[in-house]
Amino acid sequence: MTQALTCRSIAKTLGGKQILKGLDLAVKPAEVVSLLGASGSGKTTLLRMIAGLMDPDAGEIALGERVVWSPALNIPAERRRIGMVFQDYALWPHMSVAENLAFGLRPQRLPAAEARARIDHALGATRMSPFRDRRPQDLSGGQQQRVAIARCLAARPALMLFDEPLSNLDAALREDMRTEMMSLVRREGITVVYVTHDQGEAMAMSDRIAVMRAGEIAQFDTPQRLYDAPADPFVAGFIGGFSLMAGEGCGGRFVPAGGETALLTDGSVADGAAVLVVRPEDVRPAEAHPATRIRGRVLNAAFHGRCWRLLVKTGGGLLRLDWPSHALAGDLITFSLPPARCRVLPAPATSNGKDTHGHPVDPAHTDRLVPGLHGRGRRGFHHRAGGRADP
Numbered sequence: 001m002t003q004a005l006t007c008r009s010i011a012k013t014l015g016g017k018q019i020l021k022g023l024d025l026a027v028k029p030a031e032v033v034s035l036l037g038a039s040g041s042g043k044t045t046l047l048r049m050i051a052g053l054m055d056p057d058a059g060e061i062a063l064g065e066r067v068v069w070s071p072a073l074n075i076p077a078e079r080r081r082i083g084m085v086f087q088d089y090a091l092w093p094h095m096s097v098a099e100n101l102a103f104g105l106r107p108q109r110l111p112a113a114e115a116r117a118r119i120d121h122a123l124g125a126t127r128m129s130p131f132r133d134r135r136p137q138d139l140s141g142g143q144q145q146r147v148a149i150a151r152c153l154a155a156r157p158a159l160m161l162f163d164e165p166l167s168n169l170d171a172a173l174r175e176d177m178r179t180e181m182m183s184l185v186r187r188e189g190i191t192v193v194y195v196t197h198d199q200g201e202a203m204a205m206s207d208r209i210a211v212m213r214a215g216e217i218a219q220f221d222t223p224q225r226l227y228d229a230p231a232d233p234f235v236a237g238f239i240g241g242f243s244l245m246a247g248e249g250c251g252g253r254f255v256p257a258g259g260e261t262a263l264l265t266d267g268s269v270a271d272g273a274a275v276l277v278v279r280p281e282d283v284r285p286a287e288a289h290p291a292t293r294i295r296g297r298v299l300n301a302a303f304h305g306r307c308w309r310l311l312v313k314t315g316g317g318l319l320r321l322d323w324p325s326h327a328l329a330g331d332l333i334t335f336s337l338p339p340a341r342c343r344v345l346p347a348p349a350t351s352n353g354k355d356t357h358g359h360p361v362d363p364a365h366t367d368r369l370v371p372g373l374h375g376r377g378r379r380g381f382h383h384r385a386g387g388r389a390d391p
């Protein structure tokens with residue numbers, strides 16, 4: 001199948017720093033793909049190059065069969081048929097909603113009736129028809145965002161690019177808008193590349209997610225595969241609020257640091273430094289899986305409705321666990337994990353507790369593990385993207 005978008009070996013250096021390092025990305029027609037990565041990982045840079053607002057240093061970009069950028073060729077932005085939606089909606093303040101849409105269509109020189117039909121359709125699809133004569137400043141943030149999306153839709157783009165479009169909206173509205181936006185692009189069959197640093201958002205809306213790490217794609221997979229089989233500790237740390245337990249692979253088993261007994265795992269485990277991916281919801285009382293018992297001391301317990309979320313100190317670092325009964329700070333507990341869910345990954349090469357990209361890999365690193373210290377931790381605390389077998 002012809003891909004809707006193909007980026008081949010895209011490289012870019014800015015200010016003496018290599019921002020993108022030979023990145024490859026292919027998006028299928030009508031697919032919604034998220035670029036998920038920390039701030040500064042190169043998401044916006046890649047989006048701007050796809051749109052034609054910035055030139056790569058090397059590589060090739062194609063829309064369908066049509067190459068739009070190569071070292072020998074550069075199709076200008078306005079001839080790429082790409083729509084862009086940003087967090088600042090970039091609406092003309094002195095024009096009404098309908099005029100903003102009409103202005104966006106001007107470069108296409110459509111017959112008046114065709115332009116009118118497209119504007120009506122786009123306003124209808126975004127539920128903005130009743131507001132067509134309003135000025136942007138008389139609309140709410142969510143409504144302004146709908147106008148920006150309608151303006152894109154009316155132009156019938158081959159590809160729509162979103163750069164953190166919801167980050168200016170409050171949390172409740174953000175969730176409504178993302179549901180609405182995604183049902184809209186799916187109904188219209190539009191191919192989407194969606195940039196976000198919010199893993200919950202990426203999980204909820206994407207067919208596939210490209211997890212970006214410092215100008216490279218660490219893993220490109222469906223949300224479920226990322227959740228069940230993160231390719232490396234970096235991805236595991238980025239997705240789902242998982243904890244990473246330090247230890248080592250030894251004779252096909254995982255031996256947690258700190259003198260625990262070896263654990264059975266889901267498959268092959270290479271000898272050497274390793275981390276065990278612990279998903280909070282996989283944790284069971286000790287008797288459930290005698291082959292994977294781990295002891296730890298409770299540091300904190302928070303009631304979560306159907307379980308208690310514990311922060312537990314083990315020999316292999318701090319872990320977040322879902323626990324069926326109340327435990328008190330200071331309690332020693334023994335828990336177990338279903339062997340089939342024990343995914344072991346080679347520990348990345350470290351220097352000073354950072355991996356080669358400067359990200360902390362020490363599972364005891366509280367920044368990553370203590371819920372509430374930053375956005376990712378907080379979200380991981382509540383968000384559960386994968387399926388869960390009932391205990």
Ligand SMILES: Nc1ncnc2c1ncn2[C@@H]1O[C@H](COP(=O)(O)OP(=O)(O)O)[C@@H](O)[C@H]1O
Pocket residue numbers: 014015019037038039040041042043044045046
């Ligand atoms: N014009 C520029 N000159 C120098 N550095 C830049 C420029 N634009 C972006 N960068 C740097 O490139 C890196 C990636 O930026 P960006 O693509 O905006 O990341 P993201 O969107 O993932 O947050 C950042 O370190 C940023 O500081």
Ligand SMILES: [Mg+2]
Pocket residue numbers: 043044045
């Ligand atoms: Mg950005």
